Amino acid sequence: MVWGDLGGTKLADAYMPSNSCSFARSCFNAALRGDFDYLDAYVESNSCDNRGKTYDMYVNYSRIPNVYLINTPHSNTERAHQFFHQEVLRFKEWLEHTFKREVSDESLRNAVEVYNQNRTLLKKIYDLKMKKPPLISGAEFLELSLSSLVMPKEEHNGLLKQFVSQVEHRSDFPKEGVRLLVVGSVMDNTELVRLIESVGGSVVADDWCTGSRYFWNLVDSNGDPLKAIARRYLDKVPSSFMYQREQRFSHVAELAKRFKVEAAIVFVIKYCDTHMFDAPFLRDDLKAMGLPVLYLEWEHSMSGFAGLKTRIEAFIEMVGGIKQ
Amino acid sequence: MSAVDRRLKSMSGFYKNYVKRFYEEAHRAKAEKRPVAWVASTFPVEALQAMDVVPVWPENYASVCAARQVSVELCERAEREGFSRDLCSYSRCVLGSMFGYEKELPEGGLPKPDFLVTTTCACDTHLKWFQVASRLYKAPLFLLDVPYNVGGGDSARLDKAHVEYYVSQLEELFAFLEKQTDTKLDMDRFRETLALSGRTSNLWTEIQDCRKTVPSPMDARDAFSAVFFMLCMPGSQIAVDFYTQLRDELRERARNKIGVVEDERFRLVWDNLPLWYNLRVFEYLNSLGAVVVAEVFSRTWTGSLDPSSPFESLARKYLPNMANSTIQRRIDIISSLVKDFHVNGVILPTNWGCRMMSIGETIVRDVVYKKLGVQSLVLEVDPSDWRVAGDAQVRERLATFLETLKG
Numbered sequence: 001m002v003w004g005d006l007g008g009t010k011l012a013d014a015y016m017p018s019n020s021c022s023f024a025r026s027c028f029n030a031a032l033r034g035d036f037d038y039l040d041a042y043v044e045s046n047s048c049d050n051r052g053k054t055y056d057m058y059v060n061y062s063r064i065p066n067v068y069l070i071n072t073p074h075s076n077t078e079r080a081h082q083f084f085h086q087e088v089l090r091f092k093e094w095l096e097h098t099f100k101r102e103v104s105d106e107s108l109r110n111a112v113e114v115y116n117q118n119r120t121l122l123k124k125i126y127d128l129k130m131k132k133p134p135l136i137s138g139a140e141f142l143e144l145s146l147s148s149l150v151m152p153k154e155e156h157n158g159l160l161k162q163f164v165s166q167v168e169h170r171s172d173f174p175k176e177g178v179r180l181l182v183v184g185s186v187m188d189n190t191e192l193v194r195l196i197e198s199v200g201g202s203v204v205a206d207d208w209c210t211g212s213r214y215f216w217n218l219v220d221s222n223g224d225p226l227k228a229i230a231r232r233y234l235d236k237v238p239s240s241f242m243y244q245r246e247q248r249f250s251h252v253a254e255l256a257k258r259f260k261v262e263a264a265i266v267f268v269i270k271y272c273d274t275h276m277f278d279a280p281f282l283r284d285d286l287k288a289m290g291l292p293v294l295y296l297e298w299e300h301s302m303s304g305f306a307g308l309k310t311r312i313e314a315f316i317e318m319v320g321g322i323k324q
Numbered sequence: 325m326s327a328v329d330r331r332l333k334s335m336s337g338f339y340k341n342y343v344k345r346f347y348e349e350a351h352r353a354k355a356e357k358r359p360v361a362w363v364a365s366t367f368p369v370e371a372l373q374a375m376d377v378v379p380v381w382p383e384n385y386a387s388v389c390a391a392r393q394v395s396v397e398l399c400e401r402a403e404r405e406g407f408s409r410d411l412c413s414y415s416r417c418v419l420g421s422m423f424g425y426e427k428e429l430p431e432g433g434l435p436k437p438d439f440l441v442t443t444t445c446a447c448d449t450h451l452k453w454f455q456v457a458s459r460l461y462k463a464p465l466f467l468l469d470v471p472y473n474v475g476g477g478d479s480a481r482l483d484k485a486h487v488e489y490y491v492s493q494l495e496e497l498f499a500f501l502e503k504q505t506d507t508k509l510d511m512d513r514f515r516e517t518l519a520l521s522g523r524t525s526n527l528w529t530e531i532q533d534c535r536k537t538v539p540s541p542m543d544a545r546d547a548f549s550a551v552f553f554m555l556c557m558p559g560s561q562i563a564v565d566f567y568t569q570l571r572d573e574l575r576e577r578a579r580n581k582i583g584v585v586e587d588e589r590f591r592l593v594w595d596n597l598p599l600w601y602n603l604r605v606f607e608y609l610n611s612l613g614a615v616v617v618a619e620v621f622s623r624t625w626t627g628s629l630d631p632s633s634p635f636e637s638l639a640r641k642y643l644p645n646m647a648n649s650t651i652q653r654r655i656d657i658i659s660s661l662v663k664d665f666h667v668n669g670v671i672l673p674t675n676w677g678c679r680m681m682s683i684g685e686t687i688v689r690d691v692v693y694k695k696l697g698v699q700s701l702v703l704e705v706d707p708s709d710w711r712v713a714g715d716a717q718v719r720e721r722l723a724t725f726l727e728t729l730k731g
Contacts, residue, residue, distance in 0.1 A: 015686050017674055019676050021679070046472040048448050053680060057684070069650075074444050074467065074469050075467055082489075240452070241448060241451075243467045243469070268408075273452060274451075277449070277453065277455070280406030283406060
């Protein structure tokens with residue numbers, strides 16, 4: 001998975017306008033810097049406008065030899081499923097053709113099993129945050145889920161199993177602060193969670209595509225593996241670019257309940273349209289559940305860190321004050 | 325020598341005669357309990373016309389509000405409800421009008437929809453904005469999910485799987501419309517609507533062709549007004565009648581070499597949208613001897629329709645819209661406009677709240693220059709939120725660009 005960093009987007013700013021997604025710009029900045037020169041291919045999706053349009057940037061300006069776009073439906077009707085299955089099949093064929101190797105059903109079944117195991121383990125550990133106090137901090141957990149995205153899965157599964165066997169007996173479990181749910185698009189670093197947890201918060205639940213949305217749903221291991229893989233993408237806990245908005249909102253509300261959160265932070269990385277559109281009503285729905293909500297729109301680079309810290313600190317103090 | 329009247333007679337009173345009436349008709353339909361639907365741009369509106377559903381275009385309404393200088397106040401209204409200032413100003417403007425506005429809204433505001441139809445064809449915003457409206461008005465929302473035109477091809481070079489997926493959803497769309505309106509689709513009526521829409525589109529292309537003449541008889545200001553029919557009611561006799569009249573007038577102007585300006589020194593292509601709140605920018609360009617002779621917007625809405633294959637026709641008309649395509653499509657359109665319309669400069673206005681209109685303009689600029697030796701200006705603006713760029717700043721950048729074109 002291609003990530004950005006917190007070092008600013010000076011190189012990318014020459015090509016991408018300042019009103020484009022600051023996460024996409026950060027990733028593209030890394031590409032221009034040469035961080036991804038070792039890659040044979042870059043695969044993009046049109047899940048949002050920022051990404052669809054950034055595809056052109058990689059085609060025109062990056063040094064990665066193969067750039068591919070998977071067409072991603074924005075709904076999960078049966079017709080959308082049929083279309084997406086064909087699209088994923090096409091991608092498989094492209095991989096086979098480009099890299100001159102076969103992707104067999106058997107290897108797909110094996111991958112499904114390994115990935116499902118990974119997601120199951122992550123979910124099991126995530127659920128430890130339901131406990132009061134949580135057995136694992138939000139920052140620790142995000143490190144686990146992020147590392148899952150960049151490591152060989154089998155190896156990661158081994159490490160997770162080891163973690164599970166040890167965590168129940170840990171004596172250094174984190175201090176419980178104000179129990180928080182953080183909702184957002186993508187989070188490719190632990191900066192924000194560390195900040196929140198350094199000023200009296202505990203991120204016990206998240207709705208990030210690199211967090212709980214990544215492992216919440218499993219691939220159906222029966223039947224045609226490719227079809228099942230494709231199906232999961234459209235049926236899983238929806239991101240904000242999908243038609244199933246009410247399902248998304250109720251899932252977030254359910255997270256808040258199950259993890260007994262006391263407040264929520266809706267954190268939108270600038271300039272993410274789909275999350276910005278969802279924010280006001282999502283905020284209303286969470287408030288209707290009696291939860292205080294802090295809404296933040298911030299650059300991916302976390303520029304203006306001191307200001308961010310002040311706002312989060314004040315919010316947590318306010319919630320903590322109510323709690324006492 | 326007596327002064328030549330360079331204004332087009334056909335365009336006189338356009339807003340009052342057509343746009344204003346369009347909104348009056350929508351309000352009347354609502355009062356008479358005829359079905360009214362909100363429709364997103366790049367949605368196949370012909371389907372609604374064929375089912376006698378009155379289409380209401382929130383996007384067009386935003387441009388009306390901008391022209392009437394109330395868009396920023398309405399945007400601020402939506403911002404107070406928590407909608408980010410970085411969102412599409414069209415959507416903020418319309419949402420603002422829905423949240424209650426202390427003054428009188430232009431054209432009495434938008435009638436509440438019985439249902440909404442949207443598509444991902446142009447952008448994410450159309451889905452998200454309509455979801456918000458759907459929740460506010462408790463009205464059902466239909467989504468036409470459109471695959472991204474990755475190859476960037478025109479209507480003849482589309483991915484077959486994309487066309488098939490689109491067509492299969494048109495079947496779902498009609499099922500939805502039949503349920504909402506409690507009427508059956510009449511195929512003859514549908515074919516008739518498509519035939520009218522096809523004629524409208526052909527006439528519009530003929531209108532554009534007149535602008536290839538040096539000097540050009542029509543400017544962007546009139547084009548951005550007249551394109552209204554292409555977007556909001558293409559499958560209608562009124563569109564055909566109006567465009568016939570406009571085409572005839574333009575042909576005569578072209579024959580007599582009566583241009584928008586007397587001394588035409590610069591011929592420009594304009595990408596994306598105009599500054600609706602400040603259409604005088606085009607007159608300012610005229611004062612410097614520059615005329616916008618073609619818009620990407622005017623080109624991208626055209627599409628021939630074959631009534632004998634109505635579903636596929638609609639798919640092929642809307643799928644290759646530049647909004648739904650990789651940058652190659654935009655480059656191809658601009659390159660052909662530059663060549664066919666004898667253009668010597670390209671204006672690439674971005675749109676603060678729109679990723680689709682903002683990301684990739686650097687590629688267009690670079691490729692068009694490399695291929696055709698024609699320079700472009702990337703202009704950071706917004707079509708209806710004038711807080712993004714001041715008039716003086718815009719004028720100065722345009723004037724400087726024209727200076728560089730002089731070489």
